[in-house]
Amino acid sequence: MQISRWVAKVFGDGSDVPEFRRAQYSELSRQVPLMYAIIIINMVMLALTYVGKAPAILSIWLPAVFVAVCLVRALRMAYGRHHVPSDEAMGRALRTVVVLACVLGFAVSTWSLALFSYGDVFTQGQNIFFTAITIITVMTCLRPLHQVAPALFILVIVPTAVFLALQDNNVFPAVAINMVLAIGGMILVMQRSHSDFRDRIYKQIELDSQRTQLESLNGAISLLANQDSLTGLANRRSFLNALDQRIADFKGDGKTAGFAVGILDLDGFKPVNDVFGHVVGDRLLQEVARRLPASLPPETLVARLGGDEFALILPPAGVEELQEICRRALAALAHPFTFPEGSVTISATCGIACFPCAAETGCELFEKADFALCYSKQHDRGSVTVFSELHEAGIKKAAAVAQRLRSVVVEQAFHLDYQPIVDRNGMPLGFEALARWRDPVLGDVRPDVFIRVAEQAGLIGKITVPLFRSALRAARSWPDDLRLSFNLSAFDVCSETTMTAILAEIDAANFPPQRLMFEITESAIMQDFSRAVDALSLLRSKGAMVALDDFGTGYSSLSYMRRLPIDRIKVDRSFILDLENEATARDIVRAISSMCQSLGLECIVEGVETHAQLHFLATSGCTGYQGYFFSRPMPQAAIAGYLGEQEQLRKTA
Template sequence: MRVLSCIVTEHNLWLVLLAAFVCISGGWITLGLLQRAEKTQGLQRGGWIFLTAVAAGSSVWCTHFIAMLAYEVGAPVTFDPILTMASFLLAVAGSSVGFAVMLSRTPQLAPELGGAGVGLAIATMHYTGMMAYHVDGIVEWNQSYVISSVVLSATLAAFAFNQAIRRPWRLAPQAALVLFVLAVVALHFTAMTAVSVTPLANDAGLVDSYALRAMAVAVAGGGLLIIGTGVASYMIDERASRESIEKLQHMALNDLLTGLPNRCSFSDYLRGEIERAKEDGAKLAVIGIDLDRFKEINDLRGHKAGDQALKAIGRRLARLIKDGEFVARVGGDEFAAAKRFLNQSELLDFVARLEKTMFEPIRIDDFETVTGASIGVAVYPDDGIDQERLVSNADLAMYRAKADIGRAVCFYESRMDEAARARHTLAQDLHRAVELDQLELHYQVQTSVISGEICGYEVLARWNHPEYGQVPPSEFIPIAEESGTILMIGEWVLRTACRQAASWDRPNKIAVNLSPVQFAHADLAKLIHSILLETGLSPARLELEITESTIIADKSRTLHVLRQIRTLGVTIAIDDFGTGYSSLETLRSFPFDKIKLDRSFMSEVERSIQAKAIVRAVLALGKSLEIPVLAEGVETNHQLEILRTEGCDEAQGFFLGRPKPVGQIFQPDHAADDGLGSSFSGRIPPVRMRRR
């Protein structure tokens, strides 16, 4: 009651209300700035803590100063400017320390300790300000009220920032503001209750109440200006943060080049549309789009022209879509689209519009081009009920369209596309086959036709698939070449064969097949040299076999690499001879060390006069060029006799020995019991045979 009596009877209530307004405004912005500081780290947090302390200190100081001016003492009043300014600085500095402690979260009671520190800073500010308050009278203090004011300030401030930092319930921010204002108000008016003034001169004219009110308004204006600065900083930072977040979201969900939604956006859209289609029974088409001639633009005109083409396509696709349609760029030259529909005609119209757009001419600088596209379509729920399956099926249909020159659009057909899926799965498994130790080498003997002596062994890769069993090279070598895995497999085969052969007691030669892909993508001569040094195999014991197609693909480069390899002391054999259209030109271009006659001639040599004539011609060619000839595919004694009669140098085939693991090659051959030559089980859709 003494405190309330002091407020009502000894203060100007209008100025008290003004002080309360300043205190509430300052408390609100202080808590807002504190929340911003809590979300930052390092120097940025230090800056926000200082700004929070300035807002808190100035608002509390202004509240104190206005309330002091509201105190009607009835005697002349003056203020010591140095102590007055010192009280302001103490409020700011003490608040800075308190906020730094409470945001450190160390120790566990940091918010409460920091809050109590802010409360003590407010008390220090108040009593320093009271020291600056000079009145012409006798001033007396009640120590109980002084102590109570300090305790109230520290306690209420601790509770206030407990709510502000920990936020234990939904209304914690509002509770924090109320408690903070109570801390300031309780301190000030309890402390003012503690003081009593006996004027020495009873002359009311010495106190200019108008001037005091004017000073209070000016102080309030200055305080609100400082608070307004904090508000402006908060709003600017909030707007900048929001704009930054919006920009980052746009960058995260949209393709930077074309402005279209990206893969992430497309995935989110599909997820929502599938759920919607489940509810309303509609159908959803997922469409994969791949540009056909985009690489040509990049190669002939540069990447800048390629970017311009993608931008033009992006703008056209953005203008194309209608309600219920969605288009995104999901990769380099890959786009994707989705269409919700009820009638098939709606889907066909959308696909027709896409096809028309993708085949429209594009002008880039001074030239005009048409990219074209392959389009694949999969429909929910007919072709899949989950997002991953739909996208995968649309891609399979798109790959089929790309393989068919006469078609730009293909709808998913399980019978035709599942073979491609199995092939794709096999390619993924093959990529891990080396590291999982699923590959092994088998060796097929090569013998002299005249003497029957062993001349060497051809190295053949075998794949033991954990699910499908033995997958022959005719299945996995083409897949490895298409996917690029042949580089890893080829290096493994070469290194392993050289290491195993180097450990043999007999210095037999080994023949290793090379793929055209290895010539195009690897520093082959350097690789072979390093493997020979690593394994210790003599270069003279290594023979590399290449096909005519390897040379035709890039003749000058291939011949240059072959000369580098031959310089190492390694011999070169031309494989599958007689099946190409430029065999004579190939022999003229490079002096091969051996000719391997293709197995197709041996399979017909016993009953075909033409096949026998070709065999005789190749053998004669080899003799005239002084190049030994090895006949592949010898499966009967009669075929071997024909080769002996015609003067063939070497032969290999099932009749002479089936491929065997390295541990069995020096054991007697039991061809009838060897199952390695059996055909594949057929559990994977067959592909075109290209390797033994």
């Protein structure tokens, strides 16, 4: 058993590993042609020595056959250096080399010994030298095939040594012993060399495997780092890198065409999450990620920035063409999304900024596209807005407003006007506090402007709390039956710091919470529905009331209204502008009023300006009114006079 294992170890080719076979083949393809060249030269020299002394078959024709075979094999191996065969063909080629080495070695040594008796002592010495050198050459050049050396030792060296030992000349037995010992020692050295060769190849195989695994891991990490895991689109990091690269290419060669950046925001996505749950919300985002690229030009990069916001790098095109491209994308998203839980319909709004006319850096380009998006959402939700000089002026104005907001003392810079909220007889139910700002540098700044800028700059809390404190001081001088209505922004409601400060102001002013009505818009609630509900519930637990302001302009939905902790709905003024002329407007107002009655809510209508409007609203069941028909906003100093006039009217009625 030990002998069989030794034989298997010595003569096994170890070529079951494809990478090892390739290394053997590569090494041999360089060395075999050289080996055959040496063999050919040795055979020609030996054959020439015996020409005229030995028969032609031995000295001419047989060597010619050997030379032809060697030439063919040498050329084939040389050809293989430039044309790598398959692993299977490689295995056959290596086995062929082993077989030919043994067969050719045995044949050539037999030929050499056949010539031995035809020469004198000198030619016989050359004969022995030829055999030894040829075998050493073959074993050395075929070192990657470790089974060749022991095979040739058995097939050639041993028979040759026996042949020499049987000669009458005493020198030849000594040469035989010397040959066996020397070549046997060489075989041991070559076996160690082959082991080193094998170990080196296997280590290289291991290193290559580790490198492949590392590259695969790097690829996976790179994919995770640059791909949105939910939608499979490029993520924010990948988008910004691609944006910077496009700008660098443009500035680098001057030949890259300009492009445009678009930012697209879904309208109505948050209610989907709230009504159907986040699982449906995720599936909706995945479907949006499928529809968007299909509706845009093939060269467009589509990325998900986070939440329900997506970004585009659009190919060069004119302003009108860019708008049309993005309108088609928005139209693709307007079709209903059908899920097992129900059908969902959303819309989207898009802002675009063109490079290089709008900005020359990625950061500025992104900011201006975002500004165009915000402008579009505020003025024409569901549309496409391309950043222009008009928006540039808006940015500069917003920056100036933000700069002034950071430097002013709110109590000194701002003041409050109060607009009454009345019943159907015109008697006041309370007053809504309205912030006003007249700046010595900017002049009169509209509330919608400074409130939006304050929210974007994170300064709204700086304004809200001092103004609420001022409103509480004013309301303490009013009759006890009048409420104070105060507006809260989305940032106020979602800010734990601001809400804590408001509750602290109520306690500090010793003002009855039951006389407070906090107004918040639908869109503000939907910024973070859960947190808004928690904050409003906290106010109601304190005893205050909550009104849903600008009803009908945001995400009106009974599915979430029943979950809101509210006491009053304020119908937006846009619903009564054409109340006298449009039957549809009247039907909508009746429906809202009826809904409020069913839900046990007060229904207050804003923007009342005519007696006809008031008459219709009163007959429709609305419980309160606000508008220029009753009174414009007034400073605190005028409230006492207004209340006196209303009291006189009540007495004379």
